[in-house]
Amino acid sequence: MDRKDQQPAAPRAPANRTVVLGVLAATAAVLLVQAASGTSSRLVLLLVFLPALMAGLGTIAQTVAVSVWVTAVVVLHSLVVPPGDLSARLGTLVGVVAAEAAVIGLCARRVRRERQLSRMRQSAVALQRQLLRPLPVTTPDVRLDGLYRPVEEDAMVGGDLYDVAETPHGTRVLVGDVQGKGLPAIGTGFAVLSAFREAAFREARLPAVADALEAAVERHNAYAVQSGEQERFVTATVLCVGGPDGNGTGNGNGTGNGTGEGARTGEGDGSATEVRAVNCGHLSPYLLHADGRVEPVPLDAGIPLGLAALAAPGEPRPVRRFALPGDGVLVLLTDGITEAQDASGTFYPVEQGLADLAATPADALPEALDRRARRWSGGHSRDDVTVLALRPAP
Numbered sequence: 232m233d234r235k236d237q238q239p240a241a242p243r244a245p246a247n248r249t250v251v252l253g254v255l256a257a258t259a260a261v262l263l264v265q266a267a268s269g270t271s272s273r274l275v276l277l278l279v280f281l282p283a284l285m286a287g288l289g290t291i292a293q294t295v296a297v298s299v300w301v302t303a304v305v306v307l308h309s310l311v312v313p314p315g316d317l318s319a320r321l322g323t324l325v326g327v328v329a330a331e332a333a334v335i336g337l338c339a340r341r342v343r344r345e346r347q348l349s350r351m352r353q354s355a356v357a358l359q360r361q362l363l364r365p366l367p368v369t370t371p372d373v374r375l376d377g378l379y380r381p382v383e384e385d386a387m388v389g390g391d392l393y394d395v396a397e398t399p400h401g402t403r404v405l406v407g408d409v410q411g412k413g414l415p416a417i418g419t420g421f422a423v424l425s426a427f428r429e430a431a432f433r434e435a436r437l438p439a440v441a442d443a444l445e446a447a448v449e450r451h452n453a454y455a456v457q458s459g460e461q462e463r464f465v466t467a468t469v470l471c472v473g474g475p476d477g478n479g480t481g482n483g484n485g486t487g488n489g490t491g492e493g494a495r496t497g498e499g500d501g502s503a504t505e506v507r508a509v510n511c512g513h514l515s516p517y518l519l520h521a522d523g524r525v526e527p528v529p530l531d532a533g534i535p536l537g538l539a540a541l542a543a544p545g546e547p548r549p550v551r552r553f554a555l556p557g558d559g560v561l562v563l564l565t566d567g568i569t570e571a572q573d574a575s576g577t578f579y580p581v582e583q584g585l586a587d588l589a590a591t592p593a594d595a596l597p598e599a600l601d602r603r604a605r606r607w608s609g610g611h612s613r614d615d616v617t618v619l620a621l622r623p624a625p
Contacts, residue, residue: 286338298331372473390416401474407467523589567616
């Protein structure tokens with residue numbers, strides 16, 4: 232995952248040594264200019280900008296120390312080169328002290344807000360760790376690398392979702408996209424992920440896993456209606472690599488009848504790994520061959536999760552099989568990539584982009600594809616981005 236367990240770094244205050252050297256250098260420069268000017272101008276008062284600068288960069292203690300230093304320099308300079316009368320001298324001193332007190336107060340407010348933001352970021356990191364499994368993941372069946380980037384810069388979770396489960400039935404992989412984007416879609420995504428983590432172990436057949444996800448979305452939508460929130464649907468693909476073959480009747484020659492664990496979409500060579508997939512309205516994956524060929528995997532479009540009422544009653548979700556070559560990479564993605572548009576409104580050509588990246592190692596492929604899509608769109612993201620690169624385990 233692009234952000235795996237990465238906590239955004241809080242701004243660091245400058246080192247005390249740097250602050251001391253900088254303040255001394257600035258003080259010396261102002262006093263030298265004041266002396267060289269030969270005028271009665273009070274250039275020394277320019278030093279009051281030092282605490283203001285420190286209030287935006289440093290700690291409260293550093294800001295207080297610089298304020299005390301500047302006040303002391305101004306007072307000593309007033310004693311050595313006094314203003315015309317006592318009232319002017321007192322006015323200067325009161326003005327400097329008031330300014331430094333205000334600066335210290337602003338610094339304290341800034342530090343307090345930064346601490347609050349840091350706690351919020353820590354909570355976001357903890358939430359991300361619960362929702363999204365850090366990548367890469369290696370199981371006895373597959374190696375999964377990937378990238379996850381919410382469209383909202385300061386968010387760590389959004390409307391895309393994925394998960395990997397090593398189960399007695401094989402390694403099961405989920406990738407999906409909740410209707411909508413960003414923070415409002417998190418609740419539906421969490422419901423789907425929770426259901427997948429249970430059903431992936433409990434259900435022997437892949438369509439039963441998809442049915443469990445459908446039920447989870449329906450329950451979540453029912454709660455959403457009660458609380459006045461928007462109902463949502465989810466596009467998703469559920470895959471299984473390895474494990475028992477299930478109880479299907481596909482005959483393996485490209486003409487299976489699609490019941491049970493479904494028909495094959497193609498034959499692989501002896502080193503190929505069989506992948507079974509149930510598609511619920513999500514984007515079909517791409518198969519990247521070692522020779523640079525890019526092949527879209529033809530999966531049934533399927534009905535998105537939460538919209539099963541639109542399907543024919545009793546109609547099971549079909550399972551499709553296809554071969555993953557030992558040196559091939561299966562690329563799963565969301566529409567944050569496919570819907571990247573250039574200035575003319577042309578969508579990013581994913582197949583061509585993958586073909587251009589054929590020589591890129593699988594662990595670097597997701598980030599490379601995302602960079603190309605962002606460059607295509609001029610850096611303007613329209614949706615959350617998830618790219619997974621799945622290959623047989625070494």
